[in-house]
Amino acid sequence: MRLALDAMGGDDAPRAMVQGALDYARAHPDHTVILVGRDEDLRRSLATESPLGTPTNLVIEHAPEVIGMAEKIKALKERPNDSMNVAARLVKEGKADAMILCGNTGCSVAAAQLHLRRIPGVKRAGIAAPIPTVSGQHTWVCDMGANAECRPEHLVQFGEMTAAFLEAVYQRPNPRVGVLSIGEEEEKGVPLTQETLALLKATSLNVVGNVEGHDLFKGTVDVVVCDGFTGNIALKTAEGVFEAITHILKDEIGQGGPLVKLGALLTKPAFRGLKRRAHWASVGGCPLIGVDGVTIIGHGRSDRVAVFNALGQAARCVDGKVMERLRAFFKSV
C-alpha cells in the first residue's frame, strides 16, 4: 500500500502532515507514505519532527511548486508541478494507491478530476463526509461541497456511490439512504429534493425518505444526499456549534468558583471521550467519491491526529476495493 500525501496543503502544512505521516508510517510498517511537496521544506520538517531519523517507509516525492489555501482553480494549470498535481499523477501512473489532500478544497477536487477523471458513468464526483452520531456509527453526507449546484440525478448517484462505499469499507449492508430536506413528509422541500426522492425510490437502495438537519446526529440513517451548497452549510454549522459550545463551557468554567474548576478537571475523561467520538479530526478525511482513484479530502485545519486518520481512511478505501466496486456498479447500470 502506497499512500501519497499532499504535504504542502493545510493550514499547518507541512508540519501537521509530516507529524501525521511519521505516526502513520511507524504504526504501519507494511505501508509506504509518500510525502509530496518541496524537498527542502520536507527534509527540514522531518529533521525537526524526527531528529533521530525517518522510517524507511516514509519517502519524499519532490514537487517544487505550491498552491495556497485561497487560490483559484486556474493555479493548477499555471503550476503543473505543485504538490496536488504531482500527488494526483502518482495515483494516475499507478505509483500510489491513493492520495490524501488537506489543502484548498476547490483545487484538490479539480486536481483529482483533472488527472484521474471520473469513473465511466458517473456524472459528478461528491465529497462524502462522516458525521458523528449518538449511536457511535457515522452518518455519511454526500455532497459536502464539491458541487454547489446539483440536479436530482447527481444526488441519486451520490446515494448509490456512498452506499456502495459503506458496504465495501465499513461492511454496512443495505445502508439506509435519506434526502436532506426540511420536513419528513414527501411533499416537503424544494423541487431538487422532491425529484431526488422520487428517483431514489425507483432504485434498489434502502430509501428511508426525507431527513432533517437534526436527524444527521441520531444514527437513524447511514447515507444522506444533498447538493454541495446545502451539505457544506450543514457541516460547517455543525462544526461551528461544536466549537461554540466548547468555547462557552470553557468560559463558564473560567468564571466559576474553585469547585466548578475542580469539577471540570475531574470531568476531563468525559470530554476526551466526547472529542474522540464527535470531533471531525477523529475521522480525518472525506472520500471524493466518483473519481477514478482513491482520493481523500482532508480538513484544511487538519492536525497530526487528523492526518493520521485520513491516511487510515485512504488505506481502508484501498483495502475495501471501493474503486473496483464502483466501476463494476456503473458498468452494470
Place this chain on the structure above:
Amino acid sequence: MRLALDAMGGDDAPRAMVQGALDYARAHPDHTVILVGRDEDLRRSLATESPLGTPTNLVIEHAPEVIGMAEKIKALKERPNDSMNVAARLVKEGKADAMILCGNTGCSVAAAQLHLRRIPGVKRAGIAAPIPTVSGQHTWVCDMGANAECRPEHLVQFGEMTAAFLEAVYQRPNPRVGVLSIGEEEEKGVPLTQETLALLKATSLNVVGNVEGHDLFKGTVDVVVCDGFTGNIALKTAEGVFEAITHILKDEIGQGGPLVKLGALLTKPAFRGLKRRAHWASVGGCPLIGVDGVTIIGHGRSDRVAVFNALGQAARCVDGKVMERLRAFFKSV
C-alpha cells in the same frame, strides 16, 4: 399590552402554554395574556397548573377547533375557528397587540399572512431566528423556514427587515448583514447568493459579505440572510449538534468512574450557564417579519420557559414599534 397565545399549538400543548402564560402573567401584571384555545381544555389545565386561582390578567378566548402539528395548510380554511385563526383575528381586529404561535409552522405562517397580510411593499415574510453566539449577542438568521424557495430580492428584504427589527427592538445600530454561503469570496456560492450579495451592496445596509456556517456562532455578524430551505437546515443541524453533544457527554459521564461523576456534579453551574446562553428555549420565539402585525413563531417543542420567553419577545416587538418602523421603511422605498 395584550398578547394572544395559541394555547393548542406545540408538542406539549396546552400544558406548556398554560404554564408559560401563568409565569408571564404573574411577572408582568400590566400585560394581559389571552390564551386562545378550547375553553374546557384550558380551564382544566389552568386548574391543574394553578389550583389557587388564575391571575386576572390571564384570560381565555374560546376557539373550538384545533389544528394538529402535522396537518396541511388547507386545515386553516376547513376550520376557521381553530386557535391559530382566532389568534390572528384578534390581532387583525385590534383586540390583541401581538400573537405567539408554537404549533404547526406551516399553518402558523399561513394564518398570519391570511389574516394580517404583508406590510405593503413586502414581497415575502420571513422567520428571523436568533442564534446564540460566543459573544453573547445573537446572530439573527432570516429566513429559517417560511419560504423554501426564494429569489434574491426576497433575501434583500429579509436583510432590510431584520436589520430594522434589530435596531428597533435590540437597539443595535447599523447591524452587520451577511449572506449565508459556502466561502467568503464574492464569487463563491450559487446564483441566489451571488445575486443577493450584489443587490445588498447597492442598499444602505452595512453589508459584510458572505458568511459561512461556522460564522453563525461567532458574533461577528448581526443579520444573516438565506432562503428558508438553507436556513431551516442550518438551524435544525445546530439543534441536532447541541443535543448530540449533550447526549454523548451524559453517556461518557454515565460510563465514567465515581470521580468523573463527582466532577459532573460540581460542573453543573457551568452547564446551566451553557444552557442559558446557548439553548433555543432561552430566546423562545422567532418573529415572522414582514407580516402586518407582530407574530412570534415559537418552537414546536416549547416548554414553560420557552413560552415565557416567546411572550417576552412579542412584548419587546410591540414596545419597539417594529411594525411602525417597517411600514415607514417600505413606504419610503
